[in-house]
Amino acid sequence: MSLDAVLTRIDQDLPEATDRLLDLLRIRSISTDPAYQADCVAAAEWLVRDLTDLGFDAGVRPTTGHPMVVARSKGPGRHVLFYGHYDVQPVDPLNLWNRDPFDPAIEDTAKGKVIRGRGASDDKGQLMTFVEACRAWKAVHGSLPGNLTIFFEGEEESGSPSLIPFLIENKEELSAEVALICDTGLFESTSPAIVTMLRGLLGEEVVIKGPNKDLHSGMYGGAAMNPIRVLSRIIAALHDDTGRITVPDFYDGVTELPDAIRAQWQNLAFDHARFLGDVGLSQPAGEQDRTPLEMIWSRPTCEVNGIWGGYTGDGFKTVLPSEAHAKISFRLVGTQDPHKIRDSFRAFVRAMLPPDCEVEFHDHGASPASQMEISDPAFEIARKALTEEWARAASYVGCGGSIPIAGYFKSILGMDSMLLGFGKDDDQIHSPNEKYDLESFHKGIRSWARILSALED
Amino acid sequence: MSLDAVLTRIDQDLPEATDRLLDLLRIRSISTDPAYQADCVAAAEWLVRDLTDLGFDAGVRPTTGHPMVVARSKGPGRHVLFYGHYDVQPVDPLNLWNRDPFDPAIEDTAKGKVIRGRGASDDKGQLMTFVEACRAWKAVHGSLPGNLTIFFEGEEESGSPSLIPFLIENKEELSAEVALICDTGLFESTSPAIVTMLRGLLGEEVVIKGPNKDLHSGMYGGAAMNPIRVLSRIIAALHDDTGRITVPDFYDGVTELPDAIRAQWQNLAFDHARFLGDVGLSQPAGEQDRTPLEMIWSRPTCEVNGIWGGYTGDGFKTVLPSEAHAKISFRLVGTQDPHKIRDSFRAFVRAMLPPDCEVEFHDHGASPASQMEISDPAFEIARKALTEEWARAASYVGCGGSIPIAGYFKSILGMDSMLLGFGKDDDQIHSPNEKYDLESFHKGIRSWARILSALED
Numbered sequence: 001m002s003l004d005a006v007l008t009r010i011d012q013d014l015p016e017a018t019d020r021l022l023d024l025l026r027i028r029s030i031s032t033d034p035a036y037q038a039d040c041v042a043a044a045e046w047l048v049r050d051l052t053d054l055g056f057d058a059g060v061r062p063t064t065g066h067p068m069v070v071a072r073s074k075g076p077g078r079h080v081l082f083y084g085h086y087d088v089q090p091v092d093p094l095n096l097w098n099r100d101p102f103d104p105a106i107e108d109t110a111k112g113k114v115i116r117g118r119g120a121s122d123d124k125g126q127l128m129t130f131v132e133a134c135r136a137w138k139a140v141h142g143s144l145p146g147n148l149t150i151f152f153e154g155e156e157e158s159g160s161p162s163l164i165p166f167l168i169e170n171k172e173e174l175s176a177e178v179a180l181i182c183d184t185g186l187f188e189s190t191s192p193a194i195v196t197m198l199r200g201l202l203g204e205e206v207v208i209k210g211p212n213k214d215l216h217s218g219m220y221g222g223a224a225m226n227p228i229r230v231l232s233r234i235i236a237a238l239h240d241d242t243g244r245i246t247v248p249d250f251y252d253g254v255t256e257l258p259d260a261i262r263a264q265w266q267n268l269a270f271d272h273a274r275f276l277g278d279v280g281l282s283q284p285a286g287e288q289d290r291t292p293l294e295m296i297w298s299r300p301t302c303e304v305n306g307i308w309g310g311y312t313g314d315g316f317k318t319v320l321p322s323e324a325h326a327k328i329s330f331r332l333v334g335t336q337d338p339h340k341i342r343d344s345f346r347a348f349v350r351a352m353l354p355p356d357c358e359v360e361f362h363d364h365g366a367s368p369a370s371q372m373e374i375s376d377p378a379f380e381i382a383r384k385a386l387t388e389e390w391a392r393a394a395s396y397v398g399c400g401g402s403i404p405i406a407g408y409f410k411s412i413l414g415m416d417s418m419l420l421g422f423g424k425d426d427d428q429i430h431s432p433n434e435k436y437d438l439e440s441f442h443k444g445i446r447s448w449a450r451i452l453s454a455l456e457d
Numbered sequence: 458m459s460l461d462a463v464l465t466r467i468d469q470d471l472p473e474a475t476d477r478l479l480d481l482l483r484i485r486s487i488s489t490d491p492a493y494q495a496d497c498v499a500a501a502e503w504l505v506r507d508l509t510d511l512g513f514d515a516g517v518r519p520t521t522g523h524p525m526v527v528a529r530s531k532g533p534g535r536h537v538l539f540y541g542h543y544d545v546q547p548v549d550p551l552n553l554w555n556r557d558p559f560d561p562a563i564e565d566t567a568k569g570k571v572i573r574g575r576g577a578s579d580d581k582g583q584l585m586t587f588v589e590a591c592r593a594w595k596a597v598h599g600s601l602p603g604n605l606t607i608f609f610e611g612e613e614e615s616g617s618p619s620l621i622p623f624l625i626e627n628k629e630e631l632s633a634e635v636a637l638i639c640d641t642g643l644f645e646s647t648s649p650a651i652v653t654m655l656r657g658l659l660g661e662e663v664v665i666k667g668p669n670k671d672l673h674s675g676m677y678g679g680a681a682m683n684p685i686r687v688l689s690r691i692i693a694a695l696h697d698d699t700g701r702i703t704v705p706d707f708y709d710g711v712t713e714l715p716d717a718i719r720a721q722w723q724n725l726a727f728d729h730a731r732f733l734g735d736v737g738l739s740q741p742a743g744e745q746d747r748t749p750l751e752m753i754w755s756r757p758t759c760e761v762n763g764i765w766g767g768y769t770g771d772g773f774k775t776v777l778p779s780e781a782h783a784k785i786s787f788r789l790v791g792t793q794d795p796h797k798i799r800d801s802f803r804a805f806v807r808a809m810l811p812p813d814c815e816v817e818f819h820d821h822g823a824s825p826a827s828q829m830e831i832s833d834p835a836f837e838i839a840r841k842a843l844t845e846e847w848a849r850a851a852s853y854v855g856c857g858g859s860i861p862i863a864g865y866f867k868s869i870l871g872m873d874s875m876l877l878g879f880g881k882d883d884d885q886i887h888s889p890n891e892k893y894d895l896e897s898f899h900k901g902i903r904s905w906a907r908i909l910s911a912l913e914d
Contacts, residue, residue: 212737218858401675
């Protein structure tokens, strides 16, 4: 009865809820670029003002990096922590956006209304689904639901350097019985899903150094070692001809899927052709004996995320550069140890250096993979609530992306996490023209209202 | 007698000659970047004004690219054409310069006075040595020397796209009996030298295209082909383990050095260790069975001059990019055919493309190698004049850089070229902190006065 009233309130308040999200999207909280530091603070302050207005005991919590937001509402029932992140990805290449990424708007598209702008789906739109569910609850009941802590960070897109110290320092305050993490998507863009398997992430920047200055390739070409050539040889050697990664001991801790999970994934009837076809591809490029779903959920990877060296402007410059750079990341599964893999990768690179070349490494973070325990009753409660809202069976699935927070909640705070969200495959997160379907936002809010209601019962 | 008067005049006028060069160096005539188009025109106009003042019949000659400068002074004797280029290389990375590259100045260094600024050595300082020799001659004799055409281009650093059509259109006007090209250096920074062997140059830009947009490496990593990986594999495959280039038929037309030339080069007592040590290297990186002098003068090369793709900013971005780019150049020798090699290179790249990847090529120019005929008496006249000025025996040598103009003078205008110049190995041409020794400038002017005097006799 009272759930119906909350759902009705959500429907009526949708235009205002959308306006609030657009306000938040206007804040340029790019965490990876130091130029946007003040914008990250502004986003945290915006959220604290809104949560305080709602009745939370909320505060901006400084760190050595971007601040955290913590909000508390004590009440009866199990203590639940909700997590999201207010920081967003960089926006380049800017010329491929159809509008200013920080001047968001509702757009009509062939597939329905979307909220367009950087962070709409990853993760501001998602975290606001929970805030708006709380707002509607308060409007109907006069008080906030259950026993809640809300925790937003501002460094998710930049390796979360302040997260572990913050969790350790505030362990007592942040430890709840279960965590809700809203930073994932609907399965196949249609079916609600709870992620129970997350890949870890290891980031390394490699700088190969050769001559002590840029040289003229006419004067030195042939005689002097070219760092771009060295870097290319190293990158080419990271995979063998079957797509396997060649770093020694890399596959230690990688296990085969249990038959039950493999069967469940087969039942998902994942459309591999459409998954690749949507981005202009037809052939899976990874390990030859794996399905794409395995490749992205349960197999480790090595990718080059960026490379640069020498002259990259218009025209041509016959330079033989003194340095070449690459940003390389590994997605990890099972019990792969990111620190051992970092050491093995660095030894692998050093072993390939020719005479006169040196290498410099920059650590861009490391987190292991996570595997959820789904025995906590909250998992089944949430799965049922999602099934009701979306009128499709909700599933337990894997996730190719890395959401290290779930691992830290387990290892530092001792709690399991439910990862569920409402993003779609075509949301263009991390790309130009990011969007969040208005339907995702609307039904996302309604989903949380149902979950909060079921958790109270 | 009158030569002595000209040399004395050159010595007296050096401060004013240097001031004129600094004026020219202030003009930002970067030919490869369209943003500096007006600056290139300004440099051409500056030169025409100066040559007109000297008594030349001079004009700025428009092309579809940057303009040419042509100046004529008719007189008795053999018709000689002097060539230089007023355009300069880009200046990045700007932060490594010790001063604004276009705010040139005389600096005192441990090795003597230098003229610091972009283009000081390549090639504005060099071309002004000839202009200043003419000025001193005129001051002493009241008229310009001999029977001269001066020809300056503004696209030497950007592949000279307008050069061939201009030479063909103005063939009659520009055809002289011999050409003087001032764009090379002293051998080992000390001995005057005339270059008789020049490498050709082939420039290609390669764009590997994979997914139709930038992807999230968490969502697609492992399943989608990464264009940086494809490009790295191609670059790594361009050389075998012995340093030989693997493009099919690449070595067609590459001949071994004649014994006489090999012996002459051995007599030069080139200091290989110092050549590499000056740039922080110790091991020659090219073909294993060649000396560094062969590597840079008589062997072909393949170099990557620039590479870029994905995220290259601060921090980390887990993107799987849709494109990767490289600028690749080949130095050519003997009778290697640049057009056949371009075709073979493109076929080589296409054959390495995995499914779902495409390649785009951009042509950045092609010129064959040149071999001078030194039977023209002007070669021995110049060699003797240089030997007198520098008090060291002048030699015939090779050059690793590509100065395609010499090939075009031969094939289009039917004349041989004498390539001689006064640059030093540490001039940092194409690099930050380019300089030209004041001694190079001063003795360069005196050298031309001696050569002009000997050619008149």
